[in-house]
Amino acid sequence: MESCCGASKSVTSNVVCPLSKTKGKQVKLITLEGLLNANALAQLESDKTYYFCSEQECNVVYFNEEQQVFIKNDLKVPVFQKDLKEDVLACYCFNWTRARIREEIKQTGKSEAVHEISMHIKANRCGCEVNNPQGSCCLGNVSSFIKQVEKLY
Ligand SMILES: [Zn+2]
Structure with a gap:
């Protein structure tokens, strides 16, 4: 499988989504910075690590280990x-x-x-x-x- 842009392989972590308990994939801050809408972006904590929840039924898109979450409506695009x-x-x-x-x-x-x-x-x-x-x-x-x-x- 081809991969791209240095982000290539997403690594599944042991950190689980607070809502669906799905194991998150670590994402870079630049991804959240690019995709969160203004209100959500203002809540971003740039010293924290964020994870992506890929569970279809779950409203959470990103979360961190402090249980902070960003939900679908916090993004500029549909997931x-x-x-x-x-x-x-x-x-x-x-x-x-x-x-x-x-x-x-x-x-x-x-x-x-x-x-x-x-x-x-x-x-x-x-x-x-x-x-x-x-x-x-x-x-x-x-x-x-x-x-x-x-x-x-
Ligand atoms: Zn989830």
Whole structure:
């Protein structure tokens, strides 16, 4: 699997979400700084480590070990893992929504998304750290969504 932008592999920690008890993936501050709306950003504690909760049913997006949480409404963008709507981005850097991927597969039987995104990654154009709420490369999410849709057509 290709990875990108130095954020590449997200490491699962043993720190669990206060709400869903899901193990969090550590994210860099720059990800929160890029994606929190103004009110939430004003609560950010820059000396703390934050974690991403990937549980679909959970309203918490980021948390720290002091039980501080940022929820879905604190972000400027919908979170792929937590919002199943068709217009939600899977690839936040190059604008691949679920709808765009689904439409491409409907039309052509396959999706060029992974190929195209990989090309951009190779050319160092990827900005997952500041664009993607999970703070790491989107390719895993994109390719599993493609597999899921391809089964339908
Ligand atoms: Zn959670």
